[in-house]
Amino acid sequence: MSDNYEPKILAFLCNWCAYAGADLAGVSRFQYPPTLRVIRTMCSGRVDPLYIAGGLINGYDSVFISG
Amino acid sequence: MVARLLDLAGIERNRVQLRRVSAAEGALFANYVKEVSQITTELGPFDTSKYRLRLAAIKRALGTRRLRWLSGMEHRLSIEENVYGEKTNPELMQEVLDESIQSEYHKALILEMLELQPLSVREMAEISGLPVYTVSLRLNELENERKAEFHSHEGTTARFASLVASPMSEAKAADDSDYPLLKDSDHIKVQKAVSH
Numbered sequence: 001m002s003d004n005y006e007p008k009i010l011a012f013l014c015n016w017c018a019y020a021g022a023d024l025a026g027v028s029r030f031q032y033p034p035t036l037r038v039i040r041t042m043c044s045g046r047v048d049p050l051y052i053a054g055g056l057i058n059g060y061d062s063v064f065i066s067g
Numbered sequence: 068m069v070a071r072l073l074d075l076a077g078i079e080r081n082r083v084q085l086r087r088v089s090a091a092e093g094a095l096f097a098n099y100v101k102e103v104s105q106i107t108t109e110l111g112p113f114d115t116s117k118y119r120l121r122l123a124a125i126k127r128a129l130g131t132r133r134l135r136w137l138s139g140m141e142h143r144l145s146i147e148e149n150v151y152g153e154k155t156n157p158e159l160m161q162e163v164l165d166e167s168i169q170s171e172y173h174k175a176l177i178l179e180m181l182e183l184q185p186l187s188v189r190e191m192a193e194i195s196g197l198p199v200y201t202v203s204l205r206l207n208e209l210e211n212e213r214k215a216e217f218h219s220h221e222g223t224t225a226r227f228a229s230l231v232a233s234p235m236s237e238a239k240a241a242d243d244s245d246y247p248l249l250k251d252s253d254h255i256k257v258q259k260a261v262s263h
Contacts, residue, residue, distance in 0.1 A: 007107035017089050024093030032097035033104040049069050049138060052083055053126040059115050062082040062107040066099065 007062065010055040011036040014044040014067025021066075036064065043067065068138050068168060072128060075172045076121035081106050082113065120179055120195070127175035134171050137164060173197060173205040178214060181229035185218035188227070 013019040019040050025032060037060075041047055044067025055063040070080040084106065086099045115122070128134060141164060145157040176195050180186055188206060192199040206227060209215035218228035 005108065005112065007104055007112075009103060009107055017087075018096060020090030021088040021092050021096040024090065025097045026093075028093045030094050030097035032100040035104045035107070036100060049129045050126060052069050053072075053122060053129055056078070056082065056113065056118075057115065057122045057126065059113070061113040062084065062103065062110070064084050064086070064100075064103045066086045066088050066096070 006033075007035050008037065008060050009035045009062050009064050010060040011038045011064040011066065012041050012044060012047045012051065013038055015040055015042050016067075018044070018066035041067075068134065068164070069125075069129070071165065071168050072125045072172055075169060076118065076125055078118055078121065079110050081110060120176070123179045124172060124176040127179060128168070128171040131171050131175070133167055137167055170205070170208070173201060174209055174214075177202065177205055177209060178229050178231055181215060181227060182231075185226040185228040187221075187224045189224070 013022060019038075022038070044065055047065055052063050052065070069083055073080045073083065084103050086103075088096045088099060141157065141160050144155040145160050146154075148154050176197070177191060180191050180194055186194070188199060188203050191197070191206075192202045195202070206215060210217075210227075214231050215227050215229055218226045220226065
């Protein structure tokens with residue numbers, strides 16, 4: 001593994017909780033790694049287990065669900 | 068459920084993470100992103116090609132009617148009550164779930180292999196790494212469900228083939244279960260009827 005390996009993480013964020021939280025983190029200038037590719041969902045309950053499998057199949061290193 | 072399927076497939080379950088963050092918790096979110104990035108970095112890049120068959124089987128298993136019906140029911144039946152006011156023992160519930168997940172995963176794995184070409188039980192056991200007995204048991208279940216059938220034999224070795232058209236067909240069937248999908252033979256019948 002190279003030292004500058006940067007993981008590719010698929011993130012499902014709830015519009016009302018984590019997405020707003022992510023927005024707040026940005027506004028408050030909290031530093032966090034640029035490893036996420038975000039998909040906004042209207043609720044984290046909307047995330048079908050099939051999407052998680054789909055994320056891994058399509059080459060993401062991990063899947064992060066937050067809400 | 069996804070975590071258990073990943074376990075069965077030999078994929079690190081830490082690759083899927085769930086965290087609760089409220090809209091007011093920007094710092095917490097940033098920390099979680101750091102944490103998840105750290106975990107993923109430690110696990111290293113995910114080699115999709117190595118796990119193609121198993122991932123396809125996971126996806127297929129998750130699309131089956133049985134697992135879609137069962138997902139989320141643990142909470143409803145063991146924390147809340149059913150219509151008779153009975154609570155289910157969480158351990159018993161987990162046992163039933165595990166059994167279903169394992170069975171659906173094995174069957175999905177077999178169907179994924181048979182989709183490509185007819186195979187014998189021994190060949191399937193070699194490709195998938197499952198014990199021969201397990202393959203033969205699950206294949207029997209698939210035959211009863213009319214999803215696989217005897218295809219041909221070479222000497223005394225029997226080969227089996229899949230009767231399921233595409234990986235997502237069962238998930239589709241689950242979506243509009245009031246309208247069961249036509250079998251291929253039905254399509255042929257319809258075509259013949261039209262051409263006459």
